[in-house]
Amino acid sequence: MLIIVVLRLWPLVLGVNFSFTGDGDRNGTWVGLDNYVTLFGDPLFRTALRNVGLLVLLLPVAVAIPGLLATFVYLRVPGHRVYRGVYFFPAVLSPVIVGAIFNLLLAFDGPLNTLLGGVGIGPVDWLGDPDVAIFAVVGVHVWATFGMALVVFLAGFSTLDPSLLDAAKVDGASLPQTVWHVIIPSLSRTIQFVFVTTMIGMLTSMFGLLFVMTSGGPEGSTYLPEYYVWIQQGQMNQPALASAASTALFLIMLVVGLVQIGILRRAGKEE
């Protein structure tokens, strides 16, 4: 308890307080909400917030992919043991290494574009086109982290009653029907848990990938709030503005966290 107060809450209060002071010539003086006005007037920060919204929208995809793959592994498709290992493998790589690998693969003259060129599709500037880059980075992030969610799903499957599946099979249910009517309802708690952890992962641990793959570019299109904080503090020497951005990020996380806690609690009551 004391540790939390001293090492977490107190710095938090200091950080919020700091965000109401000025930078540069106004260092240390009280400037009220000036930093927040600057912040929300900055198109870069607005892009960063919009990208957070985009991440929330992409969340179902990021959860569905490991869910589906776990289903296949559970249903023992041929080679499921191999897949189980292979799927988890990227989760042990550091984001920097993953970013470096995909920088090579997605380069304009890289192998992916060569492959696309081979089937007659023009080269795509994966990391250089502002409309594409954020999806490329999120895609790589999902690739790099879905192994963990997959393991959680597999653990959830182990609690699934096999007689339900057998009953479905006897009744002649197709695979989509089995997934929809048997597996998803039985795993609702697992799915909710994966939603929460994936969301937190997306909001907090994309920095490494962004740093290596796009540096927030092209045209600032892949900025996220935490990257913005880093740039303002380290590169622009505006720590107070960075604190304001941190506080804004904190509030977003707070809202997201509370909503998710609410969902979890409601799910708990249903059982």
Place this chain on the structure above:
Amino acid sequence: MKQRTLWSAALVVGLALTAGCGSAAGPGSQSGGSGDKLVVWDWKSGDAKAAGYVEKAKADFAKKHPGVEVEFVAQPFDQYYTLLGTAIQAGKGPDVILFNGGGQIRDRADALAPLDEYVAEDKQRLAGWDAFTKAGKTYAEPVTLQGHPIYYNKALYEKAGLNPDAPAKTWDDFVENCGVITEKTGAKCFALGNKEGIGIQFFLSALGSATLTPQEYDDWIAGKRNWASPDVKRIFELWKQANDAGLNTDGANSTAMFNDAFAAFQSGKAANVIGLMSDIGHWKDFAEFLDADKVGVMDAPVVNPAATPSLPYDGGIGYGVAKWTKDPKLAADLVRSLTSTDALKAFYVDGGAIASDTTIDVSEGGPAVKTIVSEVKTGKPALHVALSSKTIDLMGRLSQQLLSGSITVDEVVQQLAASDKTG
């Protein structure tokens, strides 16, 4: 249950917040400044290529102040200014600090002690002071010079049937030559990397002296920048036209200048590159791949007949003294040792940097380095170095939009003018 989840939520957001605030105080954040010890922060001393330099500087300092211990703390460059920002906020940290010239040191001049009274003797011997000066006061002594020569691959020029020793004097001839080279060898005109928005900085500075009139150039450096002038606009138009005409290597917006664009030049995929003079992406790096005799340096091809091309360069890196140090004179003496002729010579020989000391003999280094050093005398400060880091950041993003065609040159100069005024 409810309590626990709330706490864990608080913990997670707390973590995110402290991470954002740059909680990394860093491994080397000893507060130096005791009478007999000086702490130096840099990102160079860990590099094997700089070992000889550090050794020579230490020896020089030990001769003058035998009792004083000097500790070099090498920080990773990625994190350097973040860590330094933390030290400055705390008001304690290293005594002697390495800086990049221009915006990086000027933004932090408040935390430094003016050195003018200690370094007067070195003013003649060294070049590149302007980049470390703010409001008439000098805050660091230059170690290297950094600038943006236009390098060209003489082998490709030869292969295309052009005279490698007589590069184009005007922009039109230059573009024409590029056409010939592309046709004969398949190589592009420019190796360009603009992923971090660095490409435009180099382009602006390399072609600035060939586009602006000498008066406009000097005004720009003096802070009287007229963004609406047709000559300033012309530079950004050239930037766009060069890309639209296919002069650049593909995918410039997703290519890193360091080192993918330089690699493209070294491997002969492009005939020209706007490079650096020191550290990396320079004559010595290129000479390792292309023979030293095959690396040429040309004057910027003239765009505007009223312009006089000159080498754009500034002080590259230099050591300053923190204002919280106990004995500024002692720290300034260390800075002077770090810029002694012997030390700088070691930096030039081992690291391939163009040192700020222009009395060093470079005749062994090949034609490119000879051309560069001979042009230092007539050179002028680079245009982009005069801009604030905020404006440079904006320029990077706008330049990417110019390449992708989502903005016009008029809008670009308008936005830059607005940022330049407030920044």
